[in-house]
Amino acid sequence: MPAVIENDTLVYKGSNLFRQRLLLSTLSGRAIRIVDIRNSHNNPGLKEFEVNLIRLMDKITNGSRVELNETGTSLYYQPGILIGGQVTHSCCPQRGIGYYLELLLALGPFCKEPLNAVLQGVTHHDLDVSVDKIKTAALPILLKFILVDDGLELKVVRRGAPPLGGGEVVFKCPVRRHLRPLQWTKWGLVKRIRGVVYALRVSPTMANRVVESAKGVMLKFLPDVYINTDQCRGSNAGKSPGFGVSLVAETNEKTFYCAEAKSLEAGSGETVLPEELGRQCALKLLDEIYRSGAVDSSFQWLLALWMALGQKDVSECVVGPLSDYTIKFLQHLKEFFGVMFKLEVMRKDDDEESDEEKAATAQTVKMTCVGIGYVNISKRTL
The missing domain is CATH 3.30.360.20 (RNA 3'-terminal phosphate cyclase, insert domain)
Structure with a gap:
């Protein structure tokens, strides 16, 4: 359901897309309230892994305010300032390390201090992308926005399978004052x-x-x-x-x-x-x-985030068919930042491609937006 605004606080119902809302609340500085969290379930309220995620957010921010009612079915979150730095966190085994790592990857460039996070838990989980996938397919996307690989690293120290985990990864991310705009319309062979x-x-x-x-x-x-x-x-x-x-x-x-x-x-x-x-x-x-498209379908939402937060210039990228998760994320970007994307289905020219070439790829979508010029005011400048 779309957000309702009460006293400049975005109010949502239900537990869906909890991580998206927490992430965008932190970046935008806008408070959120989430009500009716699993009200009709036998075990209502926030799950253990969601509470664990809030604890991680508390470690990388300063001044965050969290209010949770007795049943855990209503949450108020007022974000603090992103500080980053050295963090060690034991992830809930209900979810993989990738669930938490994606959040840190999205927030990392905007922290006050370079992020150096040690995450412990399940490295490969059915519900989340693995640490291997983030390392091989997500980090190269961030490099497109920051250009210089000066400290961006993801190291798998130990692997851990469910249910007990035992894995450990080290994630290091440099900070940036702003992200460059991106034009990425070719993905090659x-x-x-x-x-x-x-x-x-x-x-x-x-x-x-x-x-x-x-x-x-x-x-x-x-x-x-x-x-x-x-x-x-x-x-x-x-x-x-x-x-x-x-x-x-x-x-x-x-x-x-x-x-x-x-x-x-x-x-x-x-x-x-x-x-x-x-x-x-x-x-x-x-x-x-x-x-096809310029990015892996699992990380379309990360691409959209960094495009929206880029400098006040046009960014465009061609991706494959949009995932449901990405579509919801685009709706949230509009609610938190007022950013709207132009989505254009790419039509294939009959004269340019043979029938075999047309059948070899799915229909692609060009995503275009003007960045809001998000500035990391916490980053120390010389």
């Missing part, structure tokens, strides 16, 4: 495919079987395929058994598409064959390549 298969507390042969299956599919598409194995041992293997694969396709225009698949959670009573897992991930990557 896929030139190589790389990947990593991890095996945690299971037989190393599992990883090899996944590699062979995934390569069997990808080699029919492209000859330059290399998949590495990460057979973690001891404390580096986390606390629960599991295995999975992450594949990334790189184009000659520095666009990265990523797909991933993982084994079912230990104790669920179900199993998945390594061969099926490798094939499933390869087909997901082919689908992502088919969607």
Whole structure:
């Protein structure tokens, strides 16, 4: 539901898109109130992972004000100043580290001090993008806006599968006073495919079987395929058994598409064959390549955020079909910042492409907006 404005506070109903609203509230400085949080559920109110997210926000801001009623069904959030700096946070195992990491990636450039965050928990979760996908497909997008790679880093120290996790990552992000506008309308052709298969507390042969299956599919598409194995041992293997694969396709225009698949959670009573897992991930990557566009579909919303907050100039980017999450995010950008995007479905010229070429890609969308000229007033200047 769209927001209702009461005394300059945006009021929302329900728990959907909780992270989006918390993120944009912090960046815009606008207070939000969320009511009727899971009112009709047997266990009403905020979930443990949502409370955990608020704790993380409190660590990277100064002066935030949070009011929660006794049942947890009503939340008032008045954001403080983004300070960043050194942060260590234990993530709730109900969600993956990627759930929290995406938020830090969006906020990192606008902190007062360069962010140096240590996150502990589940590195690969069914509900969230993995740390591998963020590293290979999301960080290159941010580099387009900040240009210089002076301290942007994501290091996987230990991997951790659900339900117990045990993984750890270190994320470092430099700060910027403002983001540059972006014109990104070409994504090129896929030139190589790389990947990593991890095996945690299971037989190393599992990883090899996944590699062979995934390569069997990808080699029919492209000859330059290399998949590495990460057979973690001891404390580096986390606390629960599991295995999975992450594949990334790189184009000659520095666009990265990523797909991933993982084994079912230990104790669920179900199993998945390594061969099926490798094939499933390869087909997901082919689908992502088919969607085309300049960014991976999982990170369209991040692209939209940084375009909207850029300097007061026109930014444009061509993406694949918009995800539902991105559509909701664009609506929130309008409510918090007043930014509206022009969305233009790209029509294919009959004279320029053959029928085979038209069938090889989905219909793309050109996103255009004028940045609001967001300035990081906390960043220290010489």
